[in-house]
Amino acid sequence: MSLTETCIRRPVMTTLLMMSFIVFGIFGYMKLPISALPRVDFPTVSVYTGLPGANPETMSTSVVAPLERAFATIPGISLMTSRSTNGGSNITMQFDLDRNIDGAALDVQSQITATLRRLPPQLPAPPSFKKVNPADAPVLILMLNSPSLPLAAVDDYAELIFAQQISQLSGVAQVVVLGQQKYAVRIDADPDAAFARGLTLNDIKNAVASANSTAPVGGLRGVDKNLTLTATGEMSKAEDFNDIVVAWRNGAPIHLNEIAEVHDSVENDQIAAWKNENRGIALAVYRQPDANTVAVVDLIKEKMPTYNSQLPPSIDASILNDRSISIRSRKSA
Numbered sequence: 001m002s003l004t005e006t007c008i009r010r011p012v013m014t015t016l017l018m019m020s021f022i023v024f025g026i027f028g029y030m031k032l033p034i035s036a037l038p039r040v041d042f043p044t045v046s047v048y049t050g051l052p053g054a055n056p057e058t059m060s061t062s063v064v065a066p067l068e069r070a071f072a073t074i075p076g077i078s079l080m081t082s083r084s085t086n087g088g089s090n091i092t093m094q095f096d097l098d099r100n101i102d103g104a105a106l107d108v109q110s111q112i113t114a115t116l117r118r119l120p121p122q123l124p125a126p127p128s129f130k131k132v133n134p135a136d137a138p139v140l141i142l143m144l145n146s147p148s149l150p151l152a153a154v155d156d157y158a159e160l161i162f163a164q165q166i167s168q169l170s171g172v173a174q175v176v177v178l179g180q181q182k183y184a185v186r187i188d189a190d191p192d193a194a195f196a197r198g199l200t201l202n203d204i205k206n207a208v209a210s211a212n213s214t215a216p217v218g219g220l221r222g223v224d225k226n227l228t229l230t231a232t233g234e235m236s237k238a239e240d241f242n243d244i245v246v247a248w249r250n251g252a253p254i255h256l257n258e259i260a261e262v263h264d265s266v267e268n269d270q271i272a273a274w275k276n277e278n279r280g281i282a283l284a285v286y287r288q289p290d291a292n293t294v295a296v297v298d299l300i301k302e303k304m305p306t307y308n309s310q311l312p313p314s315i316d317a318s319i320l321n322d323r324s325i326s327i328r329s330r331k332s333a
Contacts (some may be wrong), residue, residue: 002009005225009035009174009273011082014277023085025032031127039237042078042094042095042097042289043094043095043097043099043100043101043103043104043131043289043291043313044093044094044095044101044131044132045092045093045100045101045104045108045129045130046090046091046092046093046129046130046132047067047071047091047092047093047108047112047127047128047129048088048089048127048129048130048322049063049064049088049089049090049119049123050086050088050123050124050125051063051085051087051088051089051120051122051123051124051127052087052124054086054087054120054155055066055086055220056084056085056086057084059084059085059087059088059089060062060082060084060089061083062119062120062146063089063119063120063123064082064089065110065254066115066118066119067091067112067115067119068080068082070111070112070114070115071091071093071108071111073111074093074104074107075107075206076095076096076099076104076110077093077095078094078095078096078152079092079093079094080092080094081091082157090266093108095286100139101131101288101289102131102228105129105131106245108129108233109129112126112127112129113258121176121243125207129313130173130174131173131174131288131289132286132287132288132289134171135138135184136286136287136288137294137297137325138176138284138285138321138323139262139285139286139287139297139323140284140296140297140300140319140321140322140323140324141282141283141284141285141319141320141321142162142164142282142285142318142319142320142322143273143275143280143282143283143318143319144157144280144281144282144283144311144315144316144317144319145275145278145279145280145281145315145316146280146312146314146315146316147278147314149280149312149316151181151266151280151316152181152182152183152266153280154181154281154315155180155182155183155266155281156183157178157203157310157311157315158281159177159180159182159281159333160305161221161310161311162175162283162307162317163175163177163283163310164320165303165307166283166285166303166307169296169299169300169303170291170299171287171288171291171292171295171296172285172286172287172288172291172296173286173287173288173289173291173299174286175283175284175285176283176284176286177281177282177287178281178282178283179271179272179274179279179281180267180268180271180273180281180283181205181266181267181268183264183265183266183267183268184265185235185237185238185241185263185264186200186238186262186263186264186265187204187208187241187256187260187261187262188260188261188262189201189204189259189260190259190260190261193258193259193260194260197247197254197258197259198247198249199247199254199259200244202228202258203246203247204246204259204260205246207245207246207247207256208241208244208256211241211244212235212241212247217230225250228309231300237264238262238263238264239262241256241257241262242255242256242257242262243256243257243259244256246259260326275318275320282320285300293323293324293327294324294327294328297322297324298324299324304317
């Protein structure tokens with residue numbers, strides 16, 4: 001008996017079978033992932049290194065070259081490019097499609113650790129890497145601003161609450177802070193005043209570094225007890241730096257405020273983020289290569305009330321750009 005004859009002789013069974021196909025088809029269609037483009041994600045790892053004050057040539061020869069030689073030994077790399085700028089460099093490695101991104105990231109981390117001794121000792125932090133394609137656009141951009149708090153305080157809440165907690169969500173590759181305004185103390189030295197006292201800028205730098213050091217100072221060992229000596233710790237405000245003794249001349253101390261102006265500021269005052277006419281701190285959220293844009297955005301929006309509850313009332317957190325809107329509109333169309 002053929003399939004056609006069976007369906008003709010058993011109409012009830014045929015009807016129920018077709019209805020099952022329709023129900024399961026509708027259910028499967030509703031569960032399909034939604035994306036703007038077909039999923040073709042190359043495993044990509046990007047390594048960033050920052051060295052304030054270094055020009056692109058210095059970054060290329062002293063930082064990028066040693067790292068590239070180390071990364072070249074990692075199996076499965078199909079493309080490696082680098083870019084050096086003032087104070088920073090970025091190396092992007094694209095791996096074969098069959099290479100696991102987590103395994104590739106572990107290999108990159110191992111090579112970074114092995115190369116640290118060949119990098120300049122002035123690096124403020126070791127090179128950092130991220131598992132994301134630099135060509136991808138952020139799936140969500142958030143903006144934090146406040147009419148009353150300084151930007152440095154808003155930056156602290158953006159990085160310590162939003163950026164850290166969003167980075168832990170499933171499907172999120174990284175959160176990039178745009179318009180970063182980290183608090184810092186700026187020392188504007190007066191070259192003429194320093195030269196008149198026989199000092200160089202390097203003398204000022206060394207004096208400030210030694211006075212603001214957190215290195216251990218040692219200990220005292222006695223018959224009955226041992227004591228560990230501790231320093232006063234890092235200086236946190238500009239006014240704490242004014243009385244630093246830079247040098248002694250003719251038996252008199254030369255304080256920092258005599259040859260420089262010390263004031264509270266931020267690490268980089270040449271960048272900014274704006275929403276309309278209000279300046280703030282922006283957070284760009286990038287998804288992992290295997291994550292769905294709509295699912296990641298929905299998860300972040302679900303957690304937004306929890307994040308907002310940890311902010312002061314004077315800080316407003318809003319969505320600046322949502323990439324999932326256009327994807328949802330294509331589905332409804």
